[in-house]
Amino acid sequence: MSNEAEPWRAAPVQPPFPVDRIDVWQICLDAPESAVDLQEVLARDEIGRAERFHFTRDRQHFVRCRSAVREILGRYLGIPAQDIRFSYEANGKPQVVEDQNPQQLRFNISHSSGLAVIAVASVRAIGVDVEKIRPDVEYLELAERFFSTNEYQALSAMPSNQLARAFFACWTRKEAFIKACGDGLSFPLSEFSVSIDPDAPATLQEVRTDPRAATRWSLFNLVPQEGFIGALAVEGPAQTIERWFFNG
Ligand SMILES: CC(C)(COP(=O)(O)OP(=O)(O)OC[C@H]1O[C@@H](n2cnc3c(N)ncnc32)[C@H](O)[C@@H]1OP(=O)(O)O)[C@@H](O)C(=O)NCCC(=O)NCCS
The missing domain is CATH 3.90.470.20 (4'-phosphopantetheinyl transferase domain)
Known part of the structure; x- marks a missing residue:
């Protein structure tokens, strides 16, 4: 739990x-x-x-x-x-x-x-990612280039004052998952989707190449310090x- x-x-x-x-x-x-x-x-x-x-x-x-x-x-x-x-x-x-x-x-x-x-x-297997929330990022441009279509669309619908946290929540959840798998960037970032709302539970929503993956992995939010956001991915249940x- x-x-x-x-x-x-x-x-x-x-x-x-x-x-x-x-x-x-x-x-x-x-x-x-x-x-x-x-x-x-x-x-x-x-x-x-x-x-x-x-x-x-x-x-x-x-x-x-x-x-x-x-x-x-x-x-x-x-x-x-x-x-x-x-x-x-x-x-x-x-x-x-x-x-x-x-x-x-x-x-x-x-x-x-x-x-x-x-x-x-x-x-x-376990993966973790933490990022400082930076204001100087072209969030939507990067999301369109690297995130899945679902993630990009969900991010585009966020109010602008929540965009930075949502972008880095999505980023760290994706990184934590690929780091848990151990694949690094050889795992295509657009081929799987995570939830993007930073104030809601982190979830792995879909992995295109593995329909059962979302039930095999658990994601969690981490907020280690003010101004930072992170995520944890682990194989198996919570x-x-x-x-x-x-x-x-
Ligand atoms: C290496 C990578 C696994 C993580 O890199 P990162 O996010 O820049 O760096 P982090 O600080 O989160 O993690 C680095 C640590 O992960 C570990 N690591 C290295 N390769 C790893 C791999 N294949 N899988 C899991 N962990 C790895 C190492 O311990 C490393 O720390 P060290 O160099 O001090 O030993 C890889 O995913 C990467 O290069 N990412 C680039 C970032 C990016 O473009 N992200 C897009 C997100 S949408």
Whole structure:
């Protein structure tokens, strides 16, 4: 049973393994003073990625995010953050390697404008997306180009003062779904539809290539901070969602 209106709370130091539960953690990435030390918990390939960022702030955000993700996953798995090993699916979705993960802990990460969200479940595929609601976007132009016909028409009928939130609600619901599937942008965005009303429950309405998909996946709204909007997609029926702040 989902509980979309529940507040975000301080996280327990030792979270129980998320059997029949989804945990969503939000992480503030603006902590530059600790970024150098945090780098020590990253693997060599992650340090290589960090070094390739052009802007210091982006590098610090990446390092802080990966360090926090390692710390969080380590708490569930009983493994020190620096010892966790990731493997990557064909389209880049990270997972904890099988030999460290017998109970199939699943996770997904999203970041936007200094805020990261990590969603954690067990066994079931999971995807999360968060976006800062930006005013400088040609909402209808982008929707016509990328969204399904149904979504574009529904968005076109929204009052103009609700357009930004509706656009980003639709965007994050679509992203969360393709991230749960793990396909990335190889999944055509116009081939499936989600609900677009940001104040109503998130739903997967139709997947053209898979008529049963809408009954196999659950979507949920996430509002981690004022000015941000997000969504969570998980395989199977609704479950309890816990929302936690990561405090290092
Ligand atoms: C990579 C992608 C899966 C998500 O990218 P994004 O929305 O820009 O970025 P997010 O912050 O939400 O997610 C990035 C994280 O997703 C994870 N990820 C990478 N590939 C993934 C995949 N195929 N499936 C699921 N998760 C993936 C990674 O952990 C990554 O974080 P990291 O680089 O710090 O390790 C892909 O969908 C993409 O490139 N999207 C572009 C955005 C777009 O055009 N959206 C249109 C929406 S209508």
